[in-house]
Amino acid sequence: MNLELHKIAIRKLEWGPRTGARDHVLTINKEELVSLLLEDPALRKVEAELAHPGDSVRILPCKDAVEPRCKLEGPGEVFPGWIGDVETVGQGKTLVLEGAAVLTTGRLVAPQEGIVDMSGPGAEYTPFSKTCNVVLVFEPVEGVELHELEAVYRRAGFRAAHYLAACCKADKPDTVESYAFPPMTEAMSAFPGLPKVAYLYMLQSQGLLHDTWVYGVDAKKILPTMISPTEVMDGAIISGNCVSACDKNSTYTHVNNPVIKSLYAHHGKDINFVGVIITNENVTLADKKRSSSYAVKLARMLGVDGLVISEEGFGNPDADLIMNCWKAERAGIKTVLITDEYAGRDGSSQSLADSCPEGNACVTAGNANEVIVLPPMQKVIGEPATADVIAGGFFGSLREDGSMEVELQAIMGATSELGFNRIGGRTL
């Protein structure tokens, strides 16, 4: 499978009469975008705002971030199962508006959304202070149940992202990147002498709005399986999560999965990157045992020497992470784990809810309990009152002057366990 990413670099957004990209400026016809989204009868009102890096703007509660993408050539359409059909993606050409993102916001499940600050100390922690954002604020019609509403917001984010990219199909890309994913027979004989490495990609599937979808299938219901990294780039895996904002994988970070990026960067030099295995994080013990054994079995069938394992979420999924780790290590496969930490506000607690001696190579994305004060911003998009009840916020989080004291947990993507950021932890 071969995929070309045709990237247009976006550095500025503006409203205008015709949606399209020119000289790194994405012009958007607001009415067209909003009326497209209002086709969904579950939405009563959609507001659209623009937020740029460096703006004195706070966005909360932010649900998902989506990078504008669409297919230029090749079977299917991006976000299969949500936009267009469920045809297998990951081949042909895909257009990417790099540097732009759609952020969705609106009252959902009270506590489970995040904060994006476009400037100030909070901006250091979120990937979405570096993107030019189209922020969508949703209001539903009455009587839509919460879990249905989550799906409504999710779809609206994809539609907006797809619309923006699709309007730029005629515009010339700034760069073209090629990604090859050869058949197994070729992959296995390539680069003799280099260790074979796969990626074990854990997907949040605890349920009750902690959901991830693969080609429209609820990840709770999958057995671990193989996926091409190019399919991931086309949005085969999307986020339906309303979980702590710091370490949920947004749809943006799925399509830009940095582990896949790093494995490609080392492919053919230090390692032979032979595959991606997706697995889930269900809540029952039987599910955990089944999925970890099955995922490690797939790794053994591939005959890999090493696995990078990334977790999503914390607490309960720590048990899945640890099972994946020791089962792989005892099968003779070397592992590195990517997790984050809940070491308490003073950093003095142990950081994980489970552990094993085999987990001797661990990368952490930082202590999510660390407290940060976010100064007031000139403009707030969304609903600041939610600061008291979002995960990572606490009663009294929102102060009278508009500043907020929160744990990093509340900041969108702050401790990404895909290893998206440079943050990490150390022991003093």
Next chain:
Amino acid sequence: MAYRVIHYINQFFAGIGGEEKADVAPEVREGVVGPGMALKGALGNEAEIVATFICGDNHFANNMEAVSAQVVEAARKYRADALIAGPAFNAGRYGTACASVCAAVKNALDIPVVTALYRENPGVDLFRKEIPIVEAADSARGMGKAVPALARVLLKQLKGEALGAPAEEGLLEKGIRQNMFYEQPGAERAVSMLIKKLKGEPFVTEYAMPVFDRVTPRPPVADMRTARIALVTSGGIVPFGNPDHIAASSAQNFGQYDITGVTDLLQGKYQTAHGGYDQTYANQDPDRVLPVDVLRDLEKEGAIGSLHPVFYSTVGNGTAVAKAKSFGIEIGKRLKDAQVQAVILTST
């Protein structure tokens, strides 16, 4: 002008005597005594030991607070900018004394302090989170190595320079996790670490896996028909309005709620404060998380002796293990005092 340093040592290093002199009362001598000579060399022109506080190990152990207060007073009197204690190597009473006076002076005067101890010295676990402790050998043979490290760490603090990683500074880890920004994103660090691991090259994990407590289960309750059963939950069930403001995640407290006469947790009377799951079904019927209704039935049927009239609740979501442990100890104590025989713990 050189920084003024006060130095704490015991009777042995002061040359007064060994175990037979461990009861000697504190005295302060101006200038350097014993290992202070070596420290003087290491500190050079930048800092000067202006006084040495000497105390017998047993005397300190029996009068910890009083002697600590005297050290603080001496530091004040000599207008000390900093305190060095020890090195005490693996001497237990001396090590504890060194670490205690460091902590006392730091708390009272907020000036730099440092001591040097062997990693297994009991003073380490007592004070490692509060004060910098240079890692020393287990005996005075390690003096030559400990002294320059003590001087370096102290001078850095005096100049307001940030201390580097414990391994770089020769310090024992405080065991505190702190965030930092690495050069590379986490994903690249992970792939690089895996490459090293596959090649058999040395690598440094960013987090050494914790070791967990294992709790041996108690024997089963002999007779449930006479047992008093309590309900405790990490599922966040609280009276409507969340009167104790238990946070949706990373809870800092737990609540204790009276359910005398309550047979059913009704929507609008109780709710969940938990931020880690869709609250719809828990708020519709809080008994789904905290089954008061079923336990009242069992009580009525005589299957259990009684339902304890108080339940305890917190939110188990992004809650640090240390916090959870402290809640558990306190709740357990209260249940024991109330002569509860068994507890049903519900999560989510």
